[in-house]
Amino acid sequence: MSTSSSTAAERDFKREFLNIVFIVFGVLLICFLIFFVKHQEKNKFIIETLELNGSAEEGDALFKMNCVGCHGITARGLVGPDLHSITQRLNDKEIIKQVTGGLTPPMPSFEIDPVNMSNLLKYLHSLE
Numbered sequence: 001m002s003t004s005s006s007t008a009a010e011r012d013f014k015r016e017f018l019n020i021v022f023i024v025f026g027v028l029l030i031c032f033l034i035f036f037v038k039h040q041e042k043n044k045f046i047i048e049t050l051e052l053n054g055s056a057e058e059g060d061a062l063f064k065m066n067c068v069g070c071h072g073i074t075a076r077g078l079v080g081p082d083l084h085s086i087t088q089r090l091n092d093k094e095i096i097k098q099v100t101g102g103l104t105p106p107m108p109s110f111e112i113d114p115v116n117m118s119n120l121l122k123y124l125h126s127l128e
């Protein structure tokens with residue numbers, strides 16, 4: 001009698017344990033999928049941007065509207081660093097991540113479309 005009740009308890013425990021494993025596995029799977037989709041979106045954005053040949057003038061205008069407050073009117077640096085010859089230190093992909101990522105506060109992340117991002121890149125290249 002006591003043996004059979006202990007196996008029932010064991011079975012309960014196993015079922016409970018399996019449930020938890022399934023839940024944890026499911027949550028991890030969902031996290032992974034979200035991460036994967038986000039990553040794909042970012043990659044798509046970078047590929048689209050790099051396929052374009054932006055305009056330095058448009059990029060200059062965009063820079064004056066969004067970036068001069070921190071990087072200075074001639075991009076010589078203020079709160080943020082001097083951006084002359086930045087394209088020798090960072091590749092285009094890294095610059096895109098810097099602008100859209102928001103990874104280095106106080107610099108915010110910018111919501112920007114590939115055309116404007118490509119214009120900005122062209123402008124930054126013109127600063128060399």
Ligand code: HEC
Pocket residue numbers: 063066067068069070071079080081083086090095098099104105106107108110120
């Ligand atoms: C609120 C202030 C602020 C604004 C606005 C801002 N930045 Fe920045 N930016 C910074 C700061 C501060 C850093 C340095 C971050 C760090 O490395 O810790 C930086 C770093 C950078 C870097 C990397 C520099 C390096 O030497 O690694 C690039 C490129 C850059 N910014 C481009 C831009 C562009 C393009 C814009 C406009 C679309 C912009 N930033 C707007 C503050 C700002």
